[in-house]
Amino acid sequence: MTSRISLALHVACALTTSLMATAAFAEGLRSTFAAHGSHATLAGQKGLVADGQGNAAGAARSGFTTASGGQGQRSAQFNRTSDGAAAASGQATASGSNGSAERSGSFTRDADGSASGERSTTVTNANTGVTYDGSTTYTKGAGVSRTGGCKDASGNSVSCVSR
Structure with missing residues (x-):
């Protein structure tokens, strides 16, 4: 303890x-x-x-x-x-017997009002070896873009099964 x-x-x-x-x-x-x-x-x-x-x-x-x-x-x-400019960022990690997760992100606003941000997420299932990697980006005026996918322990692309 x-x-x-x-x-x-x-x-x-x-x-x-x-x-x-x-x-x-x-x-x-x-x-x-x-x-x-x-x-x-x-x-x-x-x-x-x-x-x-x-x-x-x-x-x-x-x-x-x-x-x-x-x-x-x-x-x-x-x-x-x-x-008026501002910036923020954050990170988090967790791990245990069933797997691990990591997330990080940041956001920036300039004095002229332009703004952008990003976030990335990685989650690994220790039982199956499948890892999800995803990212989201934002740019003021252009909008949001997301990407993501899953791979098995050998690096092969696999379906991301959701509940």
């Missing part, structure tokens, strides 16, 4: 460095949290800073472990400048 707490805290603390780097330009609010139950442990940090001139940044990070060996982490961050 102590090793699960230690791992979750280690994940959260290791990610704190980039949180503080994001928030380095001003003093701000920071909080740390941890929870422990009979089946899982969770720990994380979040922070928000602003300089009073229209610039702001924030980030959040957390990690978890479960009694059955599952684990995961997530992080998200944003930055807004006084000219």
Whole structure:
């Protein structure tokens, strides 16, 4: 049990460095949290800073472990400048005996109003070896584009079976 707490805290603390780097330009609010139950442990940090001139940044990070060996982490961050430009990104991973999943994405809006974003997702079923890879992109004025497909453990394209 102590090793699960230690791992979750280690994940959260290791990610704190980039949180503080994001928030380095001003003093701000920071909080740390941890929870422990009979089946899982969770720990994380979040922070928000602003300089009073229209610039702001924030980030959040957390990690978890479960009694059955599952684990995961997530992080998200944003930055807004006084000219109206903004950027945000996030990542998440999870793994366990049945497989793994990863997702990442970002969004950017420039001061002139142009905007774009992207998201990618990979999910692997440990029981079948099938992996889904998908991505979505967005560009203001052009719309949304999606791609995705599944491959078996040998890299052959296979049908993505849905429930």
